[in-house]
Amino acid sequence: MDSFFTLSLDGLQRLLVGAGFEKFRAKQVFDAVYKNRVFDPQNIPTIPQKLKDWLGGNLEFAAAKLVGNRESEDETKKYLFALSDGYFVESVLLEAPSDDGRTRKTLCISTQVGCACGCKFCASAMHGFIRNLSAGEIVAQALPFVKEEAGNGKTERKFEFENIVVMGMGEPLINCDNLMKALEVFNAPDKFAFGARRITVSTCGIADKLSKLAEDKFPFRLAISLHGATDEVRGRIMPINKKFPLATLLDAAEKFAESNGRMITLEYILIKDVNDSFAQAHALAKIAKRLHAHVNLIPYNRVEALPWKRSDLGRRAAFAKVLKDAKVSYTLRREKGAEIDAACGQLALKKRESEK
Ligand code: SF4
Numbered sequence: 001m002d003s004f005f006t007l008s009l010d011g012l013q014r015l016l017v018g019a020g021f022e023k024f025r026a027k028q029v030f031d032a033v034y035k036n037r038v039f040d041p042q043n044i045p046t047i048p049q050k051l052k053d054w055l056g057g058n059l060e061f062a063a064a065k066l067v068g069n070r071e072s073e074d075e076t077k078k079y080l081f082a083l084s085d086g087y088f089v090e091s092v093l094l095e096a097p098s099d100d101g102r103t104r105k106t107l108c109i110s111t112q113v114g115c116a117c118g119c120k121f122c123a124s125a126m127h128g129f130i131r132n133l134s135a136g137e138i139v140a141q142a143l144p145f146v147k148e149e150a151g152n153g154k155t156e157r158k159f160e161f162e163n164i165v166v167m168g169m170g171e172p173l174i175n176c177d178n179l180m181k182a183l184e185v186f187n188a189p190d191k192f193a194f195g196a197r198r199i200t201v202s203t204c205g206i207a208d209k210l211s212k213l214a215e216d217k218f219p220f221r222l223a224i225s226l227h228g229a230t231d232e233v234r235g236r237i238m239p240i241n242k243k244f245p246l247a248t249l250l251d252a253a254e255k256f257a258e259s260n261g262r263m264i265t266l267e268y269i270l271i272k273d274v275n276d277s278f279a280q281a282h283a284l285a286k287i288a289k290r291l292h293a294h295v296n297l298i299p300y301n302r303v304e305a306l307p308w309k310r311s312d313l314g315r316r317a318a319f320a321k322v323l324k325d326a327k328v329s330y331t332l333r334r335e336k337g338a339e340i341d342a343a344c345g346q347l348a349l350k351k352r353e354s355e356k
Pocket residue numbers: 115116117118119122123124125168169170171204225344
């Protein structure tokens with residue numbers, strides 16, 4: 001079944017007219033879904049029952065079904081979605097302070113079931129690669145997060161989150177076509193109208209795709225999972241570094257930054273005695289300065305069955321100080337959601353193992 005979300009208003013009008021409905025019904029459905037956030041056609045009050053039934057029978061509205069969630073003390077919430085073929089993916093809702101000091105909610109969504117990139121510290125890599133998510137399945141991870149807000153004498157339905165990061169299970173740039181279709185749904189003015197600066201795509205460093213996105217004037221923010229500041233260290237934990245070594249990746253990132261005009265974020269998970277040395281901190285500072293990038297230092301969330309440990313508090317602070325002294329923009333993230341398996345892929349991995 002085709003996804004409702006990848007249809008334009010024109011496309012929906014054509015479909016409805018072809019099925020014997022009036023053209024204006026398409027706009028009613030579009031407004032109900034994108035303005036009022038009603039995602040079950042049976043609940044759209046403005047259309048006749050016959051159209052509700054036709055929509056439900058011919059277009060897919062919820063390609064992934066929310067089947068479970070867990071919440072940690074720091075209010076990180078992790079959600080498990082079931083797909084129609086029995087696989088699971090997950091999304092995470094995080095609360096974090098932003099540059100202006102306000103706390104904002106960010107939804108982290110997945111793009112693949114499992115992942116082929118094989119990062120040694122990652123739970124998603126333990127699945128191996130299973131399949132790409134469709135655009136509808138990527139969008140569906142945002143749909144349960146609607147809240148009602150009262151104002152001006154009426155109640156509005158809005159998304160709970162203010163930012164989206166594509167950083168869950170999978171490597172987004174390997175599923176680029178479906179990713180772009182999903183981002184269009186979030187960003188288009190006549191759809192969810194999420195500003196491009198509120199959407200971040202995170203890659204482990206698919207350099208050839210980055211160069212292509214630079215040519216295509218990709219409007220969204222970019223984060224690069226670096227996790228090692230030399231080929232020797234990065235190569236130990238990220239097999240993708242063999243295909244795209246740092247020199248190739250950084251050239252592509254530089255080209256991307258020039259074309260995109262937004263500050264890149266370098267994600268750096270601090271793993272004890274692997275990538276948390278002073279030498280790595282200095283090398284990271286050099287890379288960040290070259291790219292004019294912001295560095296996000298993240299304490300490692302332990303994954304059962306993997307040997308890696310989180311860097312000690314003192315080491316994390318010392319690492320951060322090197323960046324500070326080098327005048328690199330950085331944040332040292334508080335560990336979030338460790339007790340609910342917030343490292344990507346862990347909840348889906350456990351669910352899959354329990355189903356087995
Ligand atoms: S960290 Fe990201 S790119 Fe690496 S294996 Fe995990 S999901 Fe894939």
